[in-house]
Amino acid sequence: MTPLNRKSKASPLQVLGAIALVSAAIAACQSPTATTNDTPDTTAPASSDGGALKLGSLMPLTGDLAQYGTTMQDTAQMLVDTVNTCGGVLGQSVELVSEDDQTDPAAGAAGMTKLAEVDGVAGVVGAAGSAVSSAAVDIAVRNKVMQISPSSTSPTFTERAGNGEFQGFWARTAPPDTFQGEALAQLAQDQGFDTVAVLAINNDYGNGLAQTFIPAFEALGGTVVNASNPTKYAENATTFDSELSAAFNGDPDAVLIVGYLETGSLILQGAYEQGFLDGDTQIVLTDGMKSAELADKAGRLADGTPIAAGVIGTAPSSEGGPGAAAFQTLYQETFNREPNVFDPNTWDAAAVMVLAAEAAQANTGEAMQSKLSEVANAPGQEVSYVCEALELVRAGTDINYQGASGTVEFNA
Numbered sequence: 001m002t003p004l005n006r007k008s009k010a011s012p013l014q015v016l017g018a019i020a021l022v023s024a025a026i027a028a029c030q031s032p033t034a035t036t037n038d039t040p041d042t043t044a045p046a047s048s049d050g051g052a053l054k055l056g057s058l059m060p061l062t063g064d065l066a067q068y069g070t071t072m073q074d075t076a077q078m079l080v081d082t083v084n085t086c087g088g089v090l091g092q093s094v095e096l097v098s099e100d101d102q103t104d105p106a107a108g109a110a111g112m113t114k115l116a117e118v119d120g121v122a123g124v125v126g127a128a129g130s131a132v133s134s135a136a137v138d139i140a141v142r143n144k145v146m147q148i149s150p151s152s153t154s155p156t157f158t159e160r161a162g163n164g165e166f167q168g169f170w171a172r173t174a175p176p177d178t179f180q181g182e183a184l185a186q187l188a189q190d191q192g193f194d195t196v197a198v199l200a201i202n203n204d205y206g207n208g209l210a211q212t213f214i215p216a217f218e219a220l221g222g223t224v225v226n227a228s229n230p231t232k233y234a235e236n237a238t239t240f241d242s243e244l245s246a247a248f249n250g251d252p253d254a255v256l257i258v259g260y261l262e263t264g265s266l267i268l269q270g271a272y273e274q275g276f277l278d279g280d281t282q283i284v285l286t287d288g289m290k291s292a293e294l295a296d297k298a299g300r301l302a303d304g305t306p307i308a309a310g311v312i313g314t315a316p317s318s319e320g321g322p323g324a325a326a327f328q329t330l331y332q333e334t335f336n337r338e339p340n341v342f343d344p345n346t347w348d349a350a351a352v353m354v355l356a357a358e359a360a361q362a363n364t365g366e367a368m369q370s371k372l373s374e375v376a377n378a379p380g381q382e383v384s385y386v387c388e389a390l391e392l393v394r395a396g397t398d399i400n401y402q403g404a405s406g407t408v409e410f411n412a
Contacts (some may be wrong), residue, residue: 029305052092053363055080055195055353056099056115056145058126063103064235064260065128067291071340072150073098076125078334078351086387087394089357094137097121101132103260108132109139116143122365123148124352125346129260130154130204131235141169146353146368150345150405153177153287153316168369173345173352173405175316180287181212183314184256188284189220191312193253196284197225199267200258201241202232209258209286225252232234237263239272245360250275254282264289265297265308272299285313290341310342315341320404321348323384327404340348348403351386352376355401358393373410376401 057076060069063204072180080096088094097119099111108127115121116139123146127133133152140147149172158176188196196217200206215222224230231247233240247255255276257264264285271277290313291297295306320327326348331339343397353368357377361365374380375393380400383389392399 021211033083053089054096054121055096055119056097056124060103061100062159064262065103072346074342075346105135112136116145125349144365146365148349150349151342154204158236173348177209185216195252196254197247197252198230199247206258248276256284282313287315290315321406322402323404344404376408
C-alpha cells in the first residue's frame with residue numbers, strides 16, 4: 001500500500017492520481033469450482049458445442065459505474081479480437097454479445113436473461129457492481145452459463161460460494177472486499193487516524209466493505225465512531241445533507257466514503273458546501289471512486305483547485321500480474337489511453353473463458369466450468385499471453401495462466 005500525505009493540497013493533475021492503490025497483486029480470490037450436493041438443475045444450457053464460442057458481456061455502459069463499464073467493455077472486445085487474430089477457439093472466431101446493465105440490478109437481471117436464454121452465450125464477463133452480479137448470478141447458474149466478474153468485490157459471493165449455491169458457474173478476477181477492508185484499515189492506521197466514521201452506499205458493495213473495514217480497523221486499535229450504525233445512503237440519492245451531518249458529527253479524524261463516482265462526487269460537493277472540508281477531517285475513498293474524472297466530477301474552486309484535492313484511498317491490483325506489461329502496451333496501442341482500474345481484470349476474465357473452452361474442446365458453459373481451474377491454476381506451464389496460451393492448449397500442454405491483473409488462481 002502506498003499512503004499519501006495527509007491533508008495534501010494537490011494540483012489538478014496530481015489529484016487525478018491521488019488515490020493510493022493496494023499493492024498486493026491478488027486476483028480471482030474467490031471462485032467456486034466444486035458443485036453443490038443439492039439436486040442438479042435440469043435446465044438445458046442455451047449454448048451448444050456445435051458452433052462458435054459465444055460470450056456475453058454484462059457491463060454498466062450507463063449509470064453510476066459507466067466510467068468503468070465502458071472501458072471494461074472495450075477491454076473484453078479487445079480480448080476477443082486478439083483471440084480471433086490467432087485462430088479463435090476450436091478453429092472458429094469467438095463472438096461477443098454486449099448488454100448494458102445500467103448499474104441497476106433489475107436491468108442486470110434482464111440483461112443476463114437475454115444473454116443466456118435468447119443469445120445462447122456460454123459465458124458472461126460481468127457484471128461490474130456487486131448488486132448487479134447478485135441479481136444476475138442465479139440466472140447464469142440456472143442456465144449453466146459461466147459468469148466471471150472482473151470487479152464484483154462483495155464478500156457475499158464468498159459466503160454463497162461456500163454454501164454451494166453457484167455450482168461452479170461463478171468466479172471473479174478481483175479480490176474480495178475482505179482484502180480491501182484490511183488495506184483501508186492499515187492505511188488509516190499508517191496515517192495516524194484514531195477515529196473514523198463510515199459513509200457507505202446501501203447495497204452489497206457498500207455494506208460488505210463497511211462490514212470488513214470496521215473490525216479490521218478496530219483490531220488495529222482504531223475507533224469507528226458509528227460502528228454500531230454506519231451512515232448509509234440510497235443508491236439513487238441526489239442529496240446527502242443528513243447523511244453528511246451524521247458522518248462528520250464529532251469531527252472524526254477521517255470519513256470513509258464507500259461509493260461510486262457519480263453519487264460520490266455529489267457527496268464531496270455537499271461536504272464542501274456544508275463546510276466539512278474546511279477542518280481537519282480527512283476524506284478516504286474506495287475503489288468505486290478511483291477515476292481520472294474525479295477532479296472534474298466533484299468540481300473545482302474559483303481558483304481551479306479541485307474540491308477532491310488531498311483525498312486518499314485504496315483500489316486493487318496496482319502492480320498487476322505477470323502479463324501486465326504486455327497488456328498495458330496492447331491497450332495503449334489500441335485505445336491511445338491508460339487502462340482503467342478494472343480493465344486488466346476484465347481481460348483475464350475473458351481470457352480464462354476462451355482457454356477453458358479450448359481445453360474442454362467444447363463451447364458450453366459446463367465445459368468452461370469444468371476446465372476453469374485447470375487452465376488457471378498450478379501445475380502447468382506458466383504463460384501470460386493469451387495467444388501463446390491457446391497454442392499450448394491446442395498442443396495438449398497443461399498451462400497455468402498468469403494474468404494482467406494477477407496470477408489468477410481460482411479456489412472453491
